[in-house]
Every structure is written in structure tokens, then in C-alpha cells.
Amino acid sequence: MKNLKEKSIGLLIDLIKTQSFSKEEQQTATIINTYIQSFGVKTHRELNNVWAFNKYYNPLKPTILLNSHHDTVRPNIDYTRDPFLPEIIDGKLYGLGSNDAGGCLVALIATFLHYYDNPNLKYNFVLAATAEEEILGLNGLESVVPKLGTLDFAIVGEPTQMHLAVAEKGLMVLECKALGKSGHAARNEGENAIYNAIEDILWFKTFEFPKQSEMFGPIKMSVTMINAGTQHNVVPSTCDFVVDVRITDAYTNEEVLEIIKAHTKCEIKPRSTRLRPSFIALEHPIVKAGLHLGRTPYGSPTTSDQAVLKIPSIKLGPGNSARSHTADEYVFVHEIEEGIDLYIEILNQLVL
CATH class of the missing domain: 3.30.70.360 (Alpha-Beta Plaits)
Structure with a gap:
């Protein structure tokens, strides 16, 4: 697991170095695709979206979607650092997209890889690293979902300090x-x-x-x-x-x-009616698993890819939403490492 965490930080460093404004994510999609394939995983790609299924995928089992995005907003004028220069200083990994939502993305990828070749899972995993979230574009998650089969619920990786965003406007x-x-x-x-x-x-x-x-x-x-x-x-x-x-x-x-x-x-x-509110019941198994581990439920005022999902979903990830879209954006390295552990602990607690 230590090696997987170190590789996850290395992946995020590579992503920060690479410009990936919404609709311009070709290079980061390639980086993510190559990284996942390096673990022997068969991947699928369409436009700037990359997805993969666990090795022993069984359509008769429930399926959990692990999703986060790799596009970023453009850096604002108040940056004092090079937004594409990843540096770790005092435990903070600086760079555009580090917090929103690079830390979440690499932590979810690590979680997927942790479970990937387990033949005895009670449920399936499908990982989707998607584009255009920052503009809620049509060529992001919404275009991929029909290709993922039947999904029972989703974890959408956004910075929530690993607390449970159970509702979104x-x-x-x-x-x-x-x-x-x-x-x-x-x-x-x-x-x-x-x-x-x-x-x-x-x-x-x-x-x-x-x-x-x-x-x-x-x-x-x-x-x-x-x-x-x-x-x-x-x-x-x-x-x-x-x-x-x-x-x-x-x-x-x-x-x-x-x-x-x-x-x-x-x-x-x-202009559109497709960006829907979301809510997952506090009695849902994924929420109960998070509550058991001391996570706090709350309602999120910000919009994410949850808005285009028609299945129960929870927004959950390392990092702090207050840092998103700010100058000199950063995520703590320990937040990513702890996020990987917590994702796995919550999923291990899960009873579907």
C-alpha cells in the first residue's frame, strides 16, 4: 500500500504539470490511461474520458462507480506561483487542480487498483476518470455512463475533507x-x-x-x-x-x-434542466459505513458531476472545497494518503 500511495502522489505531480482546462484534457487522459494500464488493467477511452472494470467483473453483482474528474478551471490572476509547477512544501502539494480534484482522483484510482484483481469481491467496481466537470459539459461523465452497465450507486470524488456530502443542490x-x-x-x-x-x-x-x-x-x-x-x-x-x-x-x-x-x-x-439536485438516504449502506467510521454527513452547496447521475451518489474525497479555484491551490500529501485508507475502510464496511 505504501508503494501505491507513493505512485499516486507521482501521478498527481504528472497531472499538475500538464494543462487540462475543460475540453482540453487530451494529455491528462493519456497520462491516466497509461498509468492504469501499467498495473495490467484493461482500459477504455472515449474522447478525454477513461474507464475500467475490476478484473473479475460479474454482471450479477451490484456495481459501484468510482468517479472523479481531471479537467481544471483556468488559473486566476491572483496566483503567485506557477500553477503548473508541482512542489511539495511543508507537506503541501501545490499546483492547479491539486485539490480540485486531483487528490480525489488519484486516491480513487488507488482504491480501484487495491480491489482490482480480488476474485472474491461482493460487488463490482468501475472506475471513471472523466472530463468537462468544471463546465458540466456534455462530453464528460454524462456521455460515459451509458457504457458502464447497470450501476447501483456512485462515489464522486470531490474535496469534502472525507466527510459525507449526502445531498447537493x-x-x-x-x-x-x-x-x-x-x-x-x-x-x-x-x-x-x-x-x-x-x-x-x-x-x-x-x-x-x-x-x-x-x-x-x-x-x-x-x-x-x-x-x-x-x-x-x-x-x-x-x-x-x-x-x-x-x-x-x-x-x-x-x-x-x-x-x-x-x-x-x-x-x-x-438553458438546461439536466443539472439535477441529488440526495442519498442516511440509511443507505455507504452512508452507514461512513458514519460508522466517524464521518459527518452534510449538504453541499456546490455543483459536481452528481448533477448528471440518475443513481444514488455520495460526494466524498480528500482536500478542502474552500481551496478549490483559489490562487496557489494545494492539497496536503497526508490528506491523499489518509483518503485512500478511508475509501478502503468505508468500502470494507459496506454491506449491500
């Missing part, structure tokens, strides 16, 4: 257009689309959905962009605005959209 972005009629501002002409938009904007600000999530409380709707008018003396005939809707497990995205349309007058076009 969904996201729906609405493009809204309030209509009016143009006219001269100096005369009593036209119908001001801005005023019509204000009525709906006030509704978005004040409306409370009847059902609330036990984990998250109420759904949050925020008007975040607005645009109208062409010149000062013309009453605008349209007013466009954007609404960010963070959906809880109390509703489906479709139910929320139906309620919004029933209460507003503007034209509403959702």
Missing part, C-alpha cells in the same frame, strides 16, 4: 424576456418592458416554494443579469434578465420550472 439558469411596446419617452406612448420585468423580478425575489428540503431549506432564486433599452428617449419593448435557480431535493427541475411559469408573465427559456 441542482442548478437551473433561466433566460427571461419581458415584453412591452416601444414608444417616445416624452409622450404617454408604449408599454415599458422594464416595468413589466420588475413585476416578475419582485416575484423571484419574494416567492417561497411550499416544500422545503430538510437538508438545504428553501430553494434560492437570484436575478443576476439584466439588459434593456437602446437610447434614453425610447420606451423599451423588451427587457432581458437571467435568473440563477438553486434547486433542492424537495422538487425536480421540471416541477420548479412549471411553478415559475405559472406565476410569471415573461417568456422563460431554461
